[in-house]
Amino acid sequence: MSNSEIKKESSLKVKTYVFVKFFFVVAGWTGLSRVSGVIREMLFVNIFGISLFSDVYTIAIKLPNFFRRFFAEGALNAVLVPRFSGLVAASDDEGLRNFAKQILSVIAVGLLLFVIFFEMAMPMVVKVIAPGFKNNYDVYTNIVHFARIMFPYIWFISIVAMMNGLLNSLNHFSWPSAISIVLNAITIATLIIGKLYEKSLPLSTVMHLLSYSILVGGIIQCAILWGNCRKNGVPLAITRPKITPEIKQVLLAAIPGIIGASVLQINIFIDIAFASTLPIGAVSYLNFADRLNQLPISLFGAALGTTLLPSLSQYWRNNDRAGANLVQNKAITFGLAFVLPATIGLFILAEPIVALLYGHGKFDSRAVTQTMLALKAYSLGIPSYVLTKVFSAIFFANRDTKTPVIIAATSVALNIVLNYILKELYAHVGIATATTIASVVNAVISGTVLFSRDLLKFEAVDCANIVKTIIASLIMGGIVYFVFSKVSFYTSGKATFFYELLCTGLPILCGIVSYALLVYKLKILDRVVGKDLQ
Secondary structure, three states: OOOHHHHHHHHHHHHHHHHHHHHHHHHHHHHHHHHHHEEEEEEEEHHOOHHHHHHHHHHHHHHHHHHHHHHHHHHHHHHHHHHHHHHHOOOOHHHHHHHHHHHHHHHHHHHHHHHHHHHHHHHHHHHHHOOOHHHOOOHHHHHHHHHHHHHOOOHHHHHHHHHHHHHHHOOOOHHHHHHHHHHHHHHHHHHHHHHHHOOOOHHHHHHHHHHHHHHHHHHHHHHHHHHHHHHHHOOOEEEEEEHEEEEEHHHHHHHHHHHOOOOOHHHHHHHHHHHHOOOOHHHHHHHHHHHHHHHHHHHHHHHHHHHHHHHHHHHHOOOHHHHHHHHHHHHHHHHHHHHHHHHHHHHHOHHHHHHHHHOOOOOHHHHHHHHHHHHHHHHHHHHHHHHHHHHHHHHOOOOOOHHHHHHHHHHHHHHHHHHHHHHHHHHHHHHHHHHHHHHHHHHHEEEEEHHHHHHHHOHHHHHHHHHHHHHHHHHHHHHHHHHOOOOOOOOOOOHHHHHHHHHHHHHHHHHHHHHHHHHHHHOOHHHHHHHOOO
16 A cells, blocks of 8 residues: 555544544534433423423424424535535635625524514414314414414524534534523423422413523524634624625525425424324324434434534545545444434333333323324334435535435325325324334435435445444344333332333343443444544
């Protein structure tokens, strides 16, 4: 091997090590964020249970969250991050600052008009997204009311999402990943107040406090990242927006990406629309199940997507296929090594996990069972969602936003058809199953297209590691099931928090230890974090 080849290989090892390092930074902060989110949901269900208010809140908060992911995180960041990364790579600091201010101003003014329009059109919007409630006056009017309070949150959080992309391009991942903890802390504090004064405060008052705390959280999140951007040499300001040729190109490129990067969110909204035609509670069952399902998805899928796109953009822009393939394969191997055991564990332990986290206060045994069934159905789609995040990053790094939208449209159409069929057979569980099947189809088609274009290419060692990961995950699943069956037998009828914690925690601990040993013995991650550094 020549000196130049040795230097190039050494450079690849260092760069992929940096990717792994940033992955753990993002995953760590995202994990803390999701744990705080689960604590928030635990307090919420303790106060509201499965009720009119739980369905109202679920739909009202989904609106700003949906459009945040739909516009900002999904589409714009897929286009902005490669552009930001290009300016950073070219050391064009002045160009980066000017472009950031221009795109911020366009987003801020455009979203302000968007928020005003939706505030006025909210009654019609609710009829579209939750058609099953339009004839239920109490639910319908409450959704409209609380959605109007919370919807302006999209303005602040979309600005936050843009700043996240900017900071990620500068290789700053901690604050962007940790920022949602701020919102969770504020809403948790609000719910604690609601719980302490539960006997004297009406539920409607607690709901109003919670809704306004969402807005306060958005303002604080925006202020923190604004200061962080300034600290890192990119001071931001909202000026008179100008649609320059460069901004126009970004916006046009984002249009197909709006759907392509947000297919899961589209499918979730379709789920809500169909669930609204079922009895009260179905929307909440799906929401609480999805919250738990989002733990591994957000922890690993979001971390992979966030850290992968800036790296891949540089590799493909420089036509460095070797570097791109190495990082892509590592990302897939790395992601599957975490999500496959998480999927199996979540499916096996769905009932004790739901009972432990939600099964208290006004969340009764029926609610536990119905949420558990939805969680089992959702959990089977976790690997496909994480793979889709990696596949999407590859498309976007190659500046292809059209192919993902075509694939996404197919997935959405399939989800609608399956919802019609499965809802009638299995109610809300059928709806969750339809989303999972659509997610799997999305991943399969995306991967097939990438292989056919030679943008994705596995080496023998990558295939071997994936097979070993599947085997190790199945063995771990057997151990988890065995331990759970024994512990649940001995704790049967002892419905205390300690026994619930034991019934959940011991199988999880045994699963983690056994899987870690298998990964070490089978050398599954040596290529990702070990031998590449030697």
